[in-house]
Amino acid sequence: MVQALPVVLFILIVSLVLAMSFYFARKAKSASGYYAAGGSIHWGVNGIAFAGDYLSAASFLGICGMIATAGYDGFLYSIGYLAGWIVALFIVAEPLKRLGKYTFTDAIDSKFNSKGIKLMAAISTLVVSLFYLIPQMVGAGVLVTPLLGLPHYVGVIMVGIIVITIVATAGMTSTTYVQFIKGALLIVFSTILVVGLCVRGLSTTPDQGGQVPFHDYVSIPASRSGDTIVPADASYRVQSVTTVKGVELARLEKSGLVTWWQVETVDGSLSLRETQSVVTLASGERLVNGRAESADNRLALVGNMERIDGQTGEAADTGPISPFRFLALIGSPDSTIRLWKEVKLKDGDDKVSVYYDRPVSGNRIMRPGLSFKVEGTPLERIDFISLMIALFLGTAALPHILIRYYTVPSPKAARKSTIVAIAAIGAFYILTLFMGLGAMTNGVVNLADNNMSAPLLARSFGTFLFSMISAIAFATVLGTVSGLIIAASGAVAHDLMDRFGGIIKDDKHKVRAGKVAAFVVGALAIVLGILFKGQNVSFLVGLAFAVAASANLPSIVMMLFWKRTTSKGISASILVGILSSIGLILLSPTMFELFGLDPASAPFPLKNPGIVSIPLSFITIVVVSLLTKADQLPEPGEKAALLQKA
Amino acid sequence: MLHEPAVQAGKDPAFPFKRKLGVRLFCVYALVYAAFIAINVIKPQIMETIVLGGLNLAVIYGFGLILFALILALIYSSICSRRERSLAESKGA
Numbered sequence: 166m167v168q169a170l171p172v173v174l175f176i177l178i179v180s181l182v183l184a185m186s187f188y189f190a191r192k193a194k195s196a197s198g199y200y201a202a203g204g205s206i207h208w209g210v211n212g213i214a215f216a217g218d219y220l221s222a223a224s225f226l227g228i229c230g231m232i233a234t235a236g237y238d239g240f241l242y243s244i245g246y247l248a249g250w251i252v253a254l255f256i257v258a259e260p261l262k263r264l265g266k267y268t269f270t271d272a273i274d275s276k277f278n279s280k281g282i283k284l285m286a287a288i289s290t291l292v293v294s295l296f297y298l299i300p301q302m303v304g305a306g307v308l309v310t311p312l313l314g315l316p317h318y319v320g321v322i323m324v325g326i327i328v329i330t331i332v333a334t335a336g337m338t339s340t341t342y343v344q345f346i347k348g349a350l351l352i353v354f355s356t357i358l359v360v361g362l363c364v365r366g367l368s369t370t371p372d373q374g375g376q377v378p379f380h381d382y383v384s385i386p387a388s389r390s391g392d393t394i395v396p397a398d399a400s401y402r403v404q405s406v407t408t409v410k411g412v413e414l415a416r417l418e419k420s421g422l423v424t425w426w427q428v429e430t431v432d433g434s435l436s437l438r439e440t441q442s443v444v445t446l447a448s449g450e451r452l453v454n455g456r457a458e459s460a461d462n463r464l465a466l467v468g469n470m471e472r473i474d475g476q477t478g479e480a481a482d483t484g485p486i487s488p489f490r491f492l493a494l495i496g497s498p499d500s501t502i503r504l505w506k507e508v509k510l511k512d513g514d515d516k517v518s519v520y521y522d523r524p525v526s527g528n529r530i531m532r533p534g535l536s537f538k539v540e541g542t543p544l545e546r547i548d549f550i551s552l553m554i555a556l557f558l559g560t561a562a563l564p565h566i567l568i569r570y571y572t573v574p575s576p577k578a579a580r581k582s583t584i585v586a587i588a589a590i591g592a593f594y595i596l597t598l599f600m601g602l603g604a605m606t607n608g609v610v611n612l613a614d615n616n617m618s619a620p621l622l623a624r625s626f627g628t629f630l631f632s633m634i635s636a637i638a639f640a641t642v643l644g645t646v647s648g649l650i651i652a653a654s655g656a657v658a659h660d661l662m663d664r665f666g667g668i669i670k671d672d673k674h675k676v677r678a679g680k681v682a683a684f685v686v687g688a689l690a691i692v693l694g695i696l697f698k699g700q701n702v703s704f705l706v707g708l709a710f711a712v713a714a715s716a717n718l719p720s721i722v723m724m725l726f727w728k729r730t731t732s733k734g735i736s737a738s739i740l741v742g743i744l745s746s747i748g749l750i751l752l753s754p755t756m757f758e759l760f761g762l763d764p765a766s767a768p769f770p771l772k773n774p775g776i777v778s779i780p781l782s783f784i785t786i787v788v789v790s791l792l793t794k795a796d797q798l799p800e801p802g803e804k805a806a807l808l809q810k811a
Numbered sequence: 812m813l814h815e816p817a818v819q820a821g822k823d824p825a826f827p828f829k830r831k832l833g834v835r836l837f838c839v840y841a842l843v844y845a846a847f848i849a850i851n852v853i854k855p856q857i858m859e860t861i862v863l864g865g866l867n868l869a870v871i872y873g874f875g876l877i878l879f880a881l882i883l884a885l886i887y888s889s890i891c892s893r894r895e896r897s898l899a900e901s902k903g904a
Contacts, residue, residue: 237858237869244847247877251840254884255833263823493865532858532869539855546852553848557841576823580891584884591877598873726834 171632172313178636179327181346182643186331186339206338208578210345212585215569217344219246219560219586220351220593221297221645225638226304227706228594229622230615232601233468234504236530238537239601243594245553249560249710250590252718254583257561260725262570262579268652269567269717270660273724279732280665282720285739287660289716290564292743294653295689296709297563298646302694305642307616308635318695324639325691328646332654332683340647341572347640352589354633355596358619361626362603363491366483369470371608373625379608380465382503382522384436387428394428396437409510414440414519416512422455427521440521441465441612447514464520466621467505468610471524475499488599495602496531502605504535505612520612530605548771551711555775559710562717565645565652646690650683657682708750708773715778716742723786734790742782749774825894832890836883843879847872 206214224246231239264275270286302321309320331339370379386397394403394415404416406428413428415437426437441464444452451458473481474497483494494500503522510517529535537552538545560566570579604610604618609625611617620638624631658678663669669678719742720735750756754764755772771777823829850857850872858869 237873240873244873244876247880248840248844251837251880251883255837255840255887259823259826259829263826489864489866492870496867496870497865498859528859528867531867532855533851534855539851549852550848553844557844577892577895580888584881584888587881587884591881594877595874598870725830 170628171635174632174636175313175639178640179643182339182343182640183327183330185342186334189334189339189342205574206341206572208573208582209585211341211569211573211578211582213348213589214341214344214572215348215566215582215586216352216589216593217346217348217641217644218566218569218648219590220348221301221304221641221706224593224597225351225355225619225641226307226616227300228597229601229604229619230617231536232598233604233610233618234615235536236504236525236602236605237532238535240598241533241537241553242556243597245556246560247587247591247594248557250583250587252558252561253566254580254587256725257567257721258570258579258583259576261567261721262573262576268655268659269564269721270656270664272567273720273735274664274732276724277732277735279736281736282732282739283660283665285736286717286720287656287665289739289743290656290660291653291686292747293562293564293709293713293716294649294656294686295693296712297565297706298649298686298690299693299697300706300709301642301646301649302690303697304616305639305646306694306698307614308620308639308642317698321691321694324642324646325687325694328643328650329684329687331643331647332650332687333680337568337572337651340644340651341569343640343647344644347637347644348589350633350637351641352593352596354623354630354637355593355600355619358623358626358630358634359488359596359599359603361630362599362607362622363488364485365607365626366486367470367473367491367494367606368482369473369477371469371606371625373466373608374627376625377466377608379469382439384429384431384438385426387435387437389435394435394437401437405512407510407512409508412506412508412519412521414508414510414521424455425517425519427519438521440519441467442520443518443613444512445516464612466609466611467503467520467522468605468608469503470495470606471501471503473497473500491599492531492602494527495606496527498526498528500527501525502527502530504530504605505610507612530602544770547776548773551771551773551776554779555711555714555773558714558718558775558779562713562721563710564656564713564717565648568652568655569648646687650686650690653686654679654682657686711750711773711775711778712743712746714775715746715782719779719782719786723783723790727787727790729790729794730786731790731793733793734786734788737789738782738786741785742778745778745781746774749778823895824898825891828894829891832887836887840880840883844876847876 228239228242231242261269261272264272268290270283270290273286274282302324305324306317306320309315309323310317331343372379385401387394392406394406396403401417401419404418404423406413406415415426415428417424417426425440425442427440429436429438441454443464446452453462453464456462473483474494501524504525505520505522508519533539537549539549573579573582600619600622604622607622607625609618609621611621620631620635623634658675662678663675669675716739719738723730724735749769752767752769753772754767754770757767758764858867860868862868862871
């Protein structure tokens with residue numbers, strides 16, 4: 166049921182954002198005002214706005230969701246995303262500010278004035294922005310269902326329309342202030358949520374703050390008889406037994422109700438453990454735990470500790486604890502957490518998703534390995550390394566982050582705003598570990614979509630916190646999407662139409678072209694957001710980082726540090742970076758699985774392409790630059806001087 | 812036609828120094844980050860080791876990487892600002 170407070174707060178935040186856009190619209194008459202906020206934003210505001218830009222749906226919804234279901238592995242995204250700011254600060258911040266105007270294309274093309282670079286860099290900006298837009302739009306759809314009771318696609322369309330309005334009215338100035346407010350609110354309310362978690366402490370029977378009684382999933386003793394299972398409770402009748410991906414499942418019937426159970430052996434004794442299931446019948450009707458799906462019959466939220474530091478039952482309840490104790494208790498080898506997994510199967514004409522739980526010790530939860538196979542095959546380990554490299558190198562190559570350097574007045578301000586960003590983003594990422602683990606142990610994980618873990622955790626603390634966190638999460642999506650659409654519209658109007666095509670007549674024409682581009686990119690983002698429903702948003706952003714790191718970073722770094730870099734080398738490197746990273750993603754097990762193919766038959770065995778595509782892009786720039794050295798025009802003196810002699 | 816920055820920056824005599832310092836600090840951080848990845852793929856069990864206050868190495872190292880980034884950033888900014896000031900003063904004198 167939709168409650169009034171979340172709707173009121175949601176409308177309030179959206180109204181505030183739109184009011185700000187119309188207020189700042191007067192500053193967006195010139196191209197400089199529209200694309201770079203006139204270069205007049207204070208470094209402190211810009212730093213928090215950086216955090217607002219960067220702490221996207223992936224950070225807030227995706228990482229918390231991944232930690233809630235895979236423990237420390239989700240936190241690796243936080244570590245990698247934050248580490249990327251080191252590259253931004255030490256390598257690109259000041260030079261980029263010094264050389265660029267509105268887009269990152271300006272900076273890498275500043276020494277060359279090359280049509281090829283303009284075209285390639287603009288395409289790269291569009292591709293990376295679209296890749297990054299998908300998870301944001303998916304996140305928007307995820308939020309509106311529990312918040313406003315609307316379907317996923319309505320949320321996506323709503324965000325699209327609001328963001329197009331923000332960007333088309335006031336450009337970078339309003340986007341900056343939206344980011345600033347949202348970034349600050351996100352950190353403040355996440356801190357409040359973590360304080361609440363520590364005050365509540367840990368329990369083996371979490372009841373969502375007294376709102377939902379704890380459900381203890383039952384196990385029925387059983388025995389094996391030939392190919393079938395015989396439950397000790399004779400009221401159950403086993404209809405079939407099947408094994409999928411190493412998980413043995415039994416379909417049981419009791420008083421006409423058909424449910425799925427996991428066959429497990431604990432301490433040598435066979436038993437049937439209760440699961441949750443969603444069965445999609447051939448007619449399209451969906452059954453949840455054997456009954457027709459309805460507002461009152463949905464998958465139950467899950468996640469609890471079975472043992473806390475060796476204690477069970479009421480004796481295990483901790484009461485208020487310190488943040489360090491909170492982490493220490495969850496990570497203790499004597500603690501056990503029940504984690505849930507999904508297995509899909511075909512049952513005649515029916516499609517079945519069975520969600521089953523298993524005990525995992527605390528020390529396994531609090532170190533890598535549950536999701537990333539760091540103890541698996543060499544290829545699986547390489548896949549992990551590939552992801553961590555892409556996260557590290559991707560940040561400094563994201564167009565919507567790079568353009569924020571043009572909104573401050575000086576290179577020094579660019580540096581200082583990056584440091585504010587590192588402090589704010591770092592603090593938030595530390596909070597993600599608490600929020601994710603809090604969701605995991607407080608019975609608030611949505612089995613069908615883990616992206617909602619943080620808002621649902623907030624709901625267990627009451628409607629106000631849930632409403633605020635959800636409204637902020639929605640603003641998070643609005644802010645990040647605005648930044649991405651500004652970057653994309655800059656690439657179209659400034660890089661392609663003006664610098665590459667020469668068809669822009671004047672400043673006003675450029676602003677108008679940017680607004681039209683914002684509308685088109687926004688519409689495209691809406692379609693993609695609907696198509697990619699259900700994907701973990703942090704995973705999708707990881708792929709966007711790989712594309713950015715492959716396509717953009719090599720050219721930025723080599724342009725800054727290798728004097729023999731040529732314009733053709735940069736163009737070729739960007740092209741190879743885009744094609745190789747996207748090509749490898751399309752050939753990866755992830756895409757095969759998405760399109761219903763066997764992941765094991767994917768030609769490229771890694772899920773993350775960075776470890777191949779980034780070096781390939783670097784090699785391309787070196788080889789092509791060496792081959793085309795003779796063609797290189799002399800560097801325009803005053804521009805080269807900015808870099809080399811400054 | 813060349814692209815002019817949105818806001819024109821004057822000559823920065825501290826630029827070569829800052830660039831060199833940035834690269835060095837980047838290398839320091841990259842090494843610590845690489846060591847983190849290496850432990851995770853070579854011997855992830857080490858990450859379970861309790862290090863401090865009941866917290867294991869994974870948590871301490873993870874938080875450490877975040878805090879280390881901020882500390883290096885502050886050091887970098889402080890050194891850069893000092894160099895910018897001293898060069899500006901010597902130019903003025």
